[in-house]
Amino acid sequence: MPPKKAPVQEKVLLGRPGNSLKSGIVGLANVGKSTLFQAITKSSLGNPANFPYATIDPEEARVIVPDERFDWLCQQYKPKSQVPANLTVYDIAGLTRGASTGAGLGNAFLSHIRAVDAIFQVVRCFDDAEIIHVEGDVNPTRDLNIISEELRIKDIEFVEKALDALNKQTRRGGQSLEMKKLKEEEATVAKVLQYLQDGNDIRKGNWGPKEVEVINPLFLLTAKPVVYLVNLSEKDYIRQKNKYLPKVKEWIDANSAGDPLLPVSAQFEERLTLLGEEAAAEEECKKLGTKSGLPRIITTMRTALNLASFFTTGADEVRQWTIRKGIKAPAAAGVIHTDFEKTFIQVIVYNYSVLKELGDEAAVKAAGKVMTKGKEYIVEDGDILLIKAGAAKH
Structure with missing residues (x-):
């Protein structure tokens, strides 16, 4: 039997975990x-x-x-x-x-x-x-x-x-x-x-x-x-x-x-x-x-400060959001609106570097580079996200 892999201990950072540091x-x-x-x-x-x-x-x-x-x-x-x-x-x-x-x-x-x-x-x-x-x-x-x-x-x-x-x-x-x-x-x-x-x-x-x-x-x-x-x-x-x-x-x-x-x-x-x-x-x-x-x-x-960015894009608004490196998709969604973290369903994602290389969104889709990810996805610096979340319960 192959030796059991020791669980990787996640490094916890000193300091507050916020995005508005x-x-x-x-x-x-x-x-x-x-x-x-x-x-x-x-x-x-x-x-x-x-x-x-x-x-x-x-x-x-x-x-x-x-x-x-x-x-x-x-x-x-x-x-x-x-x-x-x-x-x-x-x-x-x-x-x-x-x-x-x-x-x-x-x-x-x-x-x-x-x-x-x-x-x-x-x-x-x-x-x-x-x-x-x-x-x-x-x-x-x-x-x-x-x-x-x-x-x-x-x-x-x-x-x-x-x-x-x-x-x-x-x-x-x-x-x-x-x-x-x-x-x-x-x-x-x-x-x-x-x-x-x-x-x-x-x-x-x-x-x-x-x-x-x-x-x-x-x-x-x-x-x-x-x-x-x-x-x-x-x-x-x-x-x-x-x-x-x-x-x-x-x-x-x-x-x-x-x-x-x-x-x-x-x-x-x-x-x-x-x-x-x-x-x-x-x-x-x-x-x-x-x-x-x-x-x-x-x-x-x-x-x-260990900060990174993701982007939301469209004809109405291009916006750069600040996150702590290594956070998962629901927490990134929560930066946009706290309800999105609680009601997160999935995220559609591709990276800026792919978009820049291929020229536009249609080319990124045609090349099969658009991914659909769930709650465990770790957002990377430069990701362009479209977040899908359910309705918040009030």
């Missing part, structure tokens, strides 16, 4: 966060769709996700309405050394980070006598250390409180199932605390599915994915050289291996935004032999 721009004071935030949120990111930039409050904005597939589908269908995917970005007030103990806007700052799902960490790598550095001089690796320590200290505080609360409950003793569950939870929280005290970030740990279920409700700061944005002067960004960059890269490799590092220039992006017209900005980039760093920032963050 938020990213926060974090950094010390005066590193260019707000300039960058304004550039990101006011730019149309090369997307022709008429999608107004909506400030929800002064520190929060939605940004269009640049995607050539969406643009191509809009050209193809020429729909009455075009709805691209978007990402919510927060500008979080500048961090100071000692924030974890309440210095500066300490506690408010850290609670704002708890509310986001991922972090854009802005690191200053430009010299400018006009812009005073909060620590006195420009030293990106010191800044990276300050931020990572502040976030970790705050996490240790959260975890100690959680462990203390669990200790009080398990002291009662007993053999009930509930007590067994509490003791397992207590052991996980103690392990998390030790991991943090050893100087590690939670997102770098190798946690099992049960441990992740305990970690997620703690909303730990170091569990969130991070994309490092290295803020350069315009000159350094265009020539792609900077004296601090190798040191920053070295720090990330040593302390945050695998996290993306993107060079950007808030000064340059701000200047491009001020040109107003997209054509003028493109012309300026062409003249300087460079391009805006913003589209890559948004697409990298989506990858860090």
